Amino acid sequence: MGVSFKIRSSIKRAVETGELLYLDYINKSETNTFYFFGIKSISFDGDNSKITGLSYNYQYKGYKQITIDLERIKDARCVEGTKNFIKSDLKKFIKVPKVNNYFTDEINEKHILNYYIDCIENTDDVSYVNTYKKRMKLNKEEVDNILKMLNVNQDKVKEKYKLAFNVLSISNFEKEIIPLVYIAVSLNVFNQEITMDTNEQVFHQRNIAKLTKTPDIDSSIFKGNLEQLQEQIKSVATHEPVFEENPQIFKLKIDLSLSPRKDYQKIKDIIYSKNEVTPVIKAFFGKYQKPLLSNNKNIYFIDNKVNADQVMATHSVINNDLTYVQGPPGTGKSATIVNMIVSSVLNNETTLVTSYTNSAVDNIFNKLRHLKYKDYYIPVPMMRIGSADYFKKGLSYIKKAHKYIESIKSEINITKLKEEYKSKIGKEIEKLLRINTIIDENVKLQDVETKIDYYDKLIEIFTNNKSLKGKVETIMKSRAAQKGQLTKITKRSIDNILDELDIDFEVILLGLFIKSFESFTKLSDEKYSYLREIIYSSSIEDSRKGLYQECSLSLNLSQIQNLFPIFLTTNISTRSLPFDKPTFDLLIMDEAGQCENAFAIIAMSKANRAAFIGDPNQLLPVVTLSDTTNNNLVYQYSIPEVYNYKKTSILQTLNQIDFINDLILLKKHYRCRKSIVNFANKKYYNGSLDIQVEKIEEEDCKFINVDSVFYEKKKNTSLPEAIAIINELEKIPADKSVGIISPYRNQTLLIDKKIKEHLPNSNVSIGTVHKFQGLEKDIILLSLAIGKDSYKGSYDWIKDNRQLINVATTRPKEKLIVVGDLTSIENLSNGEDSDIKDLISYTGKYKSETFTQADVGKKYSNLTSKHLYTKFEDLFFDTLQRVLNINHKTFKINGQTDVKQVLNIHRGHPLYEYATRASFDFLILDKKNNVKLAIELCGVEHRYDPIVIKRDEMKNKLAKESGLKIIYINNRDARRYRMLKEILIPLLK
Structure with missing residues (x-):
C-alpha cells in the first residue's frame, strides 16, 4: 500500500517549517509508541527511507537521538507552535527532484479539501487568555504542559491553542486580552525554552477589521504605525479602549466549531465511492465533461425588462450543468437571478440561493417578496434559514405569507385561475420556446461558420502542396455542404425577437401565484401539522431547532421542499442541510466573486446544477488567515495558485479551472x-x-x-x-x-x-x-x-x-x-x-x-477576456503549413499513440520508463511513417500541477531530441480542436 500522503506531506512540511512531528510509530516489537520528533537527516530510499532525529515524550527525562523506518510510521502530524532548531541541509535535500517527487503527490481532491480544512482551522482566534510573563527558560513540567496544549487531534476537539507574544492588544476582562499585533512564539522542546522572531509581527486581521469597523481593511498599512492603529480604533469606539503594550506571552484560543472537517469527509466519501459525483463538484476539481445531450427546458421572465445577455444567462442556468455570469454594476444581475429562480420553480425544480454574506442573500430574498400578480402579492414559497436573526426574519415571512393566503382564500377561485392559466400558458410557452430555438440556432451557426473558415484555410494550404492538390476538390464539396447548411440557419437577434414575441408576462406571474397559493394552502393540511407546530412555536429557538432537525434528513427535507422549493442562506449555513446526496436541483450563488472557496464547496455539494454570479472587480473575499500559515499549508499540500485560499474567490477558481463552460458577461448597463x-x-x-x-x-x-x-x-x-x-x-x-x-x-x-x-x-x-x-x-x-x-x-x-x-x-x-x-x-x-x-x-x-x-x-483585464475567441487555430494551421511545405509527400494522421513507439526510445535511455507510460493525442506522419507533428490536449493540471508539469518537461525533452514539434491545445479549445480532427482525418488517411 505504501506510505500515505498524509505522512509524506507532514514530513515535507516539518522540514520546511522546522516544526516537530507527533508520530504514531510501530516499533520492532510491533507495538505502537507515540513521541515528538525533530528531523535531523533523511537517508532516502522511497518507502524504505530511514529518518534520523531527536525524539521526546512525556516519560523521557530528556530527549534521545534515534533512527526510524519511514514505512513503520502509522500516523504523523506537524505540531504548530514548536520549532526544531537542528541545523541541516534538509531543505535543499528535500527539493532534489527524485526526493521532492516522492514527498509530493499529484494534486487531487483530497489534498485540496485537507488544505481548506487547515486554512479554516487556523483562521478564527476567539479568546485570548494570558498564561505566562516574559520568561524564556522552562522546566520539564512547563514544557510538557505547553506540548499538551499545542498537540491536539483536531478531529476530536472543538478548540485549540497557540502561543503569542504581545506587541499591542486591548485589555478586555481581568484574565483576557484582545490581541491586535503579536509575535508568534515557538516551543523548543530540546532546549526547554520558548523563542520568537521579533522581526515578524502578526497583525490580527479579524480583530483590527472589527474594531476599526472596516471589513476589508489591509492591516499591513499599520506596520511601523501602531499609533495610527490605536487612534483609528479610539475614534470609532463607544468606550475608551485600554491598550496593552506590556511584554507578555499569552495563548490564543482557536474555535474549531466552524471547521468543515466533517462536511468534507462526506464529500470525500462520495468522491471515492462508486457513487456518481455531481457535475458541480467535478467542475471544481477540473474534471467536468459536458454531456452529449443538452436540456431544452422552458425559461420564464416576470417582465419585459430583459435583454439578450440576461436571456442567455437564464437559458444556460436552466438547461446546463454549470453557468458563470459576470454582472458588472447596473447590468440587472439581481433581476436576472429572480428570473432564474422563477424559471426553476415553474419547471418544478428546487433551488438553493446562497452567498458569502447575509446582506447579499437578503437582497434576493427582498426582491422575491415584492412580486405581484394584478392586485395580489405573490407569497413566493421560500424558506430563509441561517443564524438566529436571519432565521427569525424568514420565519416571520412564512407566517405572514400563510396568514395572507388564508385571508384571501374566500375571494380566490383557484380552480378557475388554474383553468385560465392552462388555457393561456401554452401560447406563451410557444413564444418562449422560439427563444430556445434561436439560441440553439445561433450556436449551430457559429459552428458552421467556423467549419467554413477551416475549409478555406485548408484549401489554401492543400492547393500549394503537389501531393495534396487532389484533395482540394473533396474539401470544396465539404465546404459547399456547410454553405448549404448556412442557408438553412437564420441568424436572429434575441433582442429583436423579444420585441416581436409580445410575451404576456401576467400569465407567467399567474403561474407563480398559483404555485405559491397552493404551497401555503398545503401548509394548512393535516399532513403538515408537524411543520405548522414548528413554525408557530412560541419559542423562536425551538422553531429553529425543530426546522433544522427536519431539514438535516433528506426524506424530511424533501417533504418540506414540496411546500418550499426555494431555500435561501449563506454558504456556511448550508452545512445544516443533508450530505448523503444533492438535495436541490439548482444552486444559485450570488456575489460569487466575494465567496471564498472553503465554504462555497459545501454549498456546491448540495445541488446537481449550479450558477455562479458575481463580479471580481467588486469586493473580494475577506480572509483572515495569516500569510505565513497559508504559505506553509500551500507548500505542504503542493497547492496550485488557482486553489490558493487567500488569493482567489470561487468565481475566479472555477473560471480558470473549467474551460468547458463559458462565462456570460451582462453587458448592458x-x-x-x-x-x-x-x-x-x-x-x-x-x-x-x-x-x-x-x-x-x-x-x-x-x-x-x-x-x-x-x-x-x-x-x-x-x-x-x-x-x-x-x-x-x-x-x-x-x-x-x-x-x-x-x-x-x-x-x-x-x-x-x-x-x-x-x-x-x-x-x-x-x-x-x-x-x-x-x-x-x-x-x-x-x-x-x-x-x-x-x-x-x-x-x-x-x-x-x-x-x-x-x-x-x-x-x-x-x-x-x-x-x-x-x-x-x-x-x-x-x-x-x-x-x-x-x-x-x-x-x-x-x-x-x-x-x-x-x-x-x-x-485591468476583464475576467471574460480569456473566453473570447482564441487564436489556437492560427497556430495549428501555420504549423501544418510549415510541415507540409518541408517536402511534397503524402501525409496521414494517427490518433493516440505511445511515445516510446513514436520516438523509438531505447531501454537504456534515462526517460525510458516514462516513455513506456506516456502517449501523444494526435500525430501527423509522412508516407514513410516519420512523425512530423504531435498535438497534445492539455487540461488545467498541465498549468498548475507540479507533477504533470514535470512530465510535460520530460515529454518535451524527448520530442526535442527527436526533432519533433508539439502543439499544446488548451481544454478551452477542445471543441474546435475536435472539429478540426473530424475534418482532417478523412482527408489525410
Whole structure:
C-alpha cells in the first residue's frame, strides 16, 4: 500500500517549517509508541527511507537521538507552535527532484479539501487568555504542559491553542486580552525554552477589521504605525479602549466549531465511492465533461425588462450543468437571478440561493417578496434559514405569507385561475420556446461558420502542396455542404425577437401565484401539522431547532421542499442541510466573486446544477488567515495558485479551472450616465459595457480640491472635505437621493456629525463602500480623506483599490463628485501613477463633449477576456503549413499513440520508463511513417500541477531530441480542436 500522503506531506512540511512531528510509530516489537520528533537527516530510499532525529515524550527525562523506518510510521502530524532548531541541509535535500517527487503527490481532491480544512482551522482566534510573563527558560513540567496544549487531534476537539507574544492588544476582562499585533512564539522542546522572531509581527486581521469597523481593511498599512492603529480604533469606539503594550506571552484560543472537517469527509466519501459525483463538484476539481445531450427546458421572465445577455444567462442556468455570469454594476444581475429562480420553480425544480454574506442573500430574498400578480402579492414559497436573526426574519415571512393566503382564500377561485392559466400558458410557452430555438440556432451557426473558415484555410494550404492538390476538390464539396447548411440557419437577434414575441408576462406571474397559493394552502393540511407546530412555536429557538432537525434528513427535507422549493442562506449555513446526496436541483450563488472557496464547496455539494454570479472587480473575499500559515499549508499540500485560499474567490477558481463552460458577461448597463460609468468601463471592463443611459450634462463628474488636515487630530478625517460636501448638499434638489462614501469610517462619522449640525433635515446615506454594495443613488459624493497628516500606508491602501473605486464610482445615476486634497495625494504618491489619481484626473478634467476620449490610466483585464475567441487555430494551421511545405509527400494522421513507439526510445535511455507510460493525442506522419507533428490536449493540471508539469518537461525533452514539434491545445479549445480532427482525418488517411 505504501506510505500515505498524509505522512509524506507532514514530513515535507516539518522540514520546511522546522516544526516537530507527533508520530504514531510501530516499533520492532510491533507495538505502537507515540513521541515528538525533530528531523535531523533523511537517508532516502522511497518507502524504505530511514529518518534520523531527536525524539521526546512525556516519560523521557530528556530527549534521545534515534533512527526510524519511514514505512513503520502509522500516523504523523506537524505540531504548530514548536520549532526544531537542528541545523541541516534538509531543505535543499528535500527539493532534489527524485526526493521532492516522492514527498509530493499529484494534486487531487483530497489534498485540496485537507488544505481548506487547515486554512479554516487556523483562521478564527476567539479568546485570548494570558498564561505566562516574559520568561524564556522552562522546566520539564512547563514544557510538557505547553506540548499538551499545542498537540491536539483536531478531529476530536472543538478548540485549540497557540502561543503569542504581545506587541499591542486591548485589555478586555481581568484574565483576557484582545490581541491586535503579536509575535508568534515557538516551543523548543530540546532546549526547554520558548523563542520568537521579533522581526515578524502578526497583525490580527479579524480583530483590527472589527474594531476599526472596516471589513476589508489591509492591516499591513499599520506596520511601523501602531499609533495610527490605536487612534483609528479610539475614534470609532463607544468606550475608551485600554491598550496593552506590556511584554507578555499569552495563548490564543482557536474555535474549531466552524471547521468543515466533517462536511468534507462526506464529500470525500462520495468522491471515492462508486457513487456518481455531481457535475458541480467535478467542475471544481477540473474534471467536468459536458454531456452529449443538452436540456431544452422552458425559461420564464416576470417582465419585459430583459435583454439578450440576461436571456442567455437564464437559458444556460436552466438547461446546463454549470453557468458563470459576470454582472458588472447596473447590468440587472439581481433581476436576472429572480428570473432564474422563477424559471426553476415553474419547471418544478428546487433551488438553493446562497452567498458569502447575509446582506447579499437578503437582497434576493427582498426582491422575491415584492412580486405581484394584478392586485395580489405573490407569497413566493421560500424558506430563509441561517443564524438566529436571519432565521427569525424568514420565519416571520412564512407566517405572514400563510396568514395572507388564508385571508384571501374566500375571494380566490383557484380552480378557475388554474383553468385560465392552462388555457393561456401554452401560447406563451410557444413564444418562449422560439427563444430556445434561436439560441440553439445561433450556436449551430457559429459552428458552421467556423467549419467554413477551416475549409478555406485548408484549401489554401492543400492547393500549394503537389501531393495534396487532389484533395482540394473533396474539401470544396465539404465546404459547399456547410454553405448549404448556412442557408438553412437564420441568424436572429434575441433582442429583436423579444420585441416581436409580445410575451404576456401576467400569465407567467399567474403561474407563480398559483404555485405559491397552493404551497401555503398545503401548509394548512393535516399532513403538515408537524411543520405548522414548528413554525408557530412560541419559542423562536425551538422553531429553529425543530426546522433544522427536519431539514438535516433528506426524506424530511424533501417533504418540506414540496411546500418550499426555494431555500435561501449563506454558504456556511448550508452545512445544516443533508450530505448523503444533492438535495436541490439548482444552486444559485450570488456575489460569487466575494465567496471564498472553503465554504462555497459545501454549498456546491448540495445541488446537481449550479450558477455562479458575481463580479471580481467588486469586493473580494475577506480572509483572515495569516500569510505565513497559508504559505506553509500551500507548500505542504503542493497547492496550485488557482486553489490558493487567500488569493482567489470561487468565481475566479472555477473560471480558470473549467474551460468547458463559458462565462456570460451582462453587458448592458442601465444605472449610470455614460459620462460617469465611462471611467469604470474603460479601466475595469475593457470597454465592454453597453451603456444604455444616453443623457449627458456638463457637471456629471466633478472634482473638488481642498486643503486637508486631520480634524481634532483624528486619523483619516478632513473637516474641509466635510464642509465642501455640505456646500454641495445645499445645491442639490430635495427630491434627489444622495449617498456619501468614504474609505475611512472616521470620515463618515465626521461628515454625519457636521450634516446633523448644519443640515438637520437632510436625508442622505453615509457610510464606507460596503454599505453601498448593490445600491444606487442619484448622486454620490466620494470623500477621500487623505491629507497632510496622512500616513503613506493609508494612501497605499486606497491608491489602487479597484474594488473600492469600482463600487464607489458605479453607484451614482446622475452625478459623481469626488472631494480630496490633490497636493497631499501627489506628495504621498511620490510621483507614481495610481487608480485614485486617475479618478481625480478624470473627474477634474471632465467635459461633456470630450469625456469619451479621456485617459483613465492603467487598465485591468476583464475576467471574460480569456473566453473570447482564441487564436489556437492560427497556430495549428501555420504549423501544418510549415510541415507540409518541408517536402511534397503524402501525409496521414494517427490518433493516440505511445511515445516510446513514436520516438523509438531505447531501454537504456534515462526517460525510458516514462516513455513506456506516456502517449501523444494526435500525430501527423509522412508516407514513410516519420512523425512530423504531435498535438497534445492539455487540461488545467498541465498549468498548475507540479507533477504533470514535470512530465510535460520530460515529454518535451524527448520530442526535442527527436526533432519533433508539439502543439499544446488548451481544454478551452477542445471543441474546435475536435472539429478540426473530424475534418482532417478523412482527408489525410
